[in-house]
Amino acid sequence: MFRTVVTTPYDDQKPGTSGLRKKVPVFQQENYVENFVQSIFDSLDGFKGKTLVLGGDGRFYNREVIQVVIRMAAANGFGKVMVGQGGILSTPAASNVIRKYGAFGGIILSASHNPGGPHEDFGIKYNGENGGPATETITDRIFERTRTIGGYKIADLAPVDIDKVGTVLMGDMTVEVIDPVADYAALMESLFDFEAIRTMFTNGFRMRFDAMHAVTGPYAKEIFEKRLGAPDGTARNFVPLPDFGGHHPDPNLVHAKHLYDEMMGPDAPDFGAASDGDGDRNLIIGKGIFITPSDSLAMLAANARLAPGYRKGLKGIARSMPTSGAADRVAEKLGIGMYETPTGWKFFGNLLDAGKATICGEESAGTGSDHVREKDGVWAVLLWLNILAARGESVKEIAERHWATYGRNYYSRHDYEEVETDRANALVAELRGKLGTLPGTSVRGLKIVAADDFAYHDPVDGSVSRNQGLRVLFDGGSRVVFRLSGTGTSGATLRVYIERYEPDKLRHDLDTQEALADLIAAADEIAGIRSHTGRNKPSVIT
CATH class of the missing domain: 3.40.120.10 (Alpha-D-Glucose-1,6-Bisphosphate, subunit A, domain 3)
Structure with a gap:
């Protein structure tokens, strides 16, 4: 009933901030899904007989992957899988189910806000027992396992009817199809x-x-x-x-x-x-x-x-x-x-x-x-x-x-989507290299008082996360932040965040882009956005 399938590693299965996201055809490659799911299981300890929560956002390929995960969960020794009816389970609802029923963890099938379809995006991420996304320690472990994996475990079981709420026995494992909304x-x-x-x-x-x-x-x-x-x-x-x-x-x-x-x-x-x-x-x-x-x-x-x-x-x-x-x-x-x-x-x-x-x-x-x-x-x-x-x-x-x-914080984000990766990396590298020379200088009449590469010192576990975004701070509380996003599936997305604090309530009815115009121009001048990306304007302004 259970068997081990010999496989070879893929070299592109490093999880981002929200799991592994690729185009559907990438996930449809032989053993691609199985390799990543087995790497998740191989990176965890103590789940024998425990419960796994499973669901997704209903995007293309969701149903097929759910059946694969169920069969692999059975072969790897989980005692129960709770799956949303129709394969549907929102990310916060999945977090709630994990927490409410004391599940070991969950696998969520989604690429969040990215488009779906046969040639669009798909994603797989693991959430831990607290209902939250896997820690960096776990995602690093998963990635290392994907680079060496030689086989995956899977059960030869009939597909589960995920459209019918109820409980079925799959070998030694129980599958419970739940109402995704009720809890x-x-x-x-x-x-x-x-x-x-x-x-x-x-x-x-x-x-x-x-x-x-x-x-x-x-x-x-x-x-x-x-x-x-x-x-x-x-x-x-x-x-x-x-x-x-x-x-x-x-x-x-x-x-x-x-x-x-x-x-x-x-x-x-x-x-x-x-x-x-x-x-x-x-x-x-x-x-x-x-x-x-x-x-x-x-x-x-x-x-x-x-x-x-x-x-x-x-x-x-x-x-x-x-x-x-x-x-x-x-x-x-x-x-x-x-x-x-x-x-x-x-x-x-x-x-x-x-x-x-x-x-x-x-x-x-x-x-x-x-x-x-x-x-x-x-x-x-x-x-x-x-x-x-x-x-x-x-x-x-x-x-x-x-x-x-x-007071009002005028604020906007300018996204430059699908920028050629080498160009985006060159922009960030060049800007990072001159951060130390920026304080004390002025751009577009705006005095720069500080510039750094943000590092976070976690007050709970003491861990340090470096290189989290380049910040340029101006006199008066305004700032510009530059960051490459990890949520896309092709090229790189350069995100530029522009902020001005305005305490005067008589100036709280300005148009946001007009209120930020000098900062927007300064951001381009500081980072060379046009020259590096070849773009005259952002793809999206929010």
Whole structure:
């Protein structure tokens, strides 16, 4: 029933910040999936007889890989696999299932916000027993194993009917197909004032939620429409599709422009939101106002006590280094800890597990709390709804009052996607080499006071993560950050983060790009973006 298949290593299976991501045809190579999954199992200890959680965002090749993982889990000695019905399980929901049922860990099949389809992206990542992404120690171990693997274990078993909720025995292992929404919805109901939100909808509150034909569709229908009483049609594009309907499931102002246009229109709903491929990111737009992810983190933290699950207050706030400093001012006023980490949700895990932080966020549209160990798009939407219901104000009124209290951080991210890798690396290497000469100089009339390559010293385990992004800080609190992203599958993405702090409330209604114009020009001059990349403008501006 169980057999070992001889295989040879692939040299391109190094996990990034969110697991292994490649184009589907790469994963379809002989033994490619099997090699990586076996390398995960070979890098773990003590899982015999334990439970593995399994699911994904429904993208192309999801179903086939689920069957492979089930058969390999059986051959490797797992006692049980819990799999989402239809292969569906959002990333935060998977984290919750791992934690709620004391599972050993989980395998999540997703490439997050990247496009899906026969020639698009696919991904595999491992989450540990705390429900969070594997630590760097584990991912390094997995990569080393992929370079030497000579065989994988697999069971000769019939495919599991993953569309039917229930339990089946596969050899000595149990497979339980679970409702992917039920446990997650119950968790949300324990955190938020569903009654107050229901009353708000009953009184005519209007909302649009775009699931982008990705994983959060079933969650949105169940929670927003069925449990909270939002009108039918509130959740749009709610059927998960293998190719996400041919669209890019990234909740930003480019790929969700239709939602932005509706929210800026004359008959705009009160609230607009979207989530991404695997459900861990969010987009927040009020009537006539877009809320940046950095501002959203700060505003959620400032108002979190209005939700039942956070009435005792926050232990601390954590943000990734490229995220604006807006949340820092909230933490200072609340008298709680503020932690600046590298990009990647795994860095928040130690802080959450140690009880140092309650709410975390990244500028790349990810916010979450200690309820799971992943960022959580639907959670962020529900916390916004709870705040709106409790305050009885519009999104715009909440934002304007927040800025009046804390000042406004004008902030934007410019992405240069699919840049030739050698060119992108040359830009970073050249900039890194001159960081020491920048302080004391001026560019475009802006005085540089500091420049460095960000290194993170983890306050929990003492580990140090270096080379996490190049920072150029200007007099007055403005800054520019340069970083190469690890979430794409082809070429390199250069991300440039531009931020200006404006304490004067009379200057809080400027256009963001205009407010940042001199910093944007300075960033190009400092790093030679045009000359290195050949690009005259970013691919995406958020």
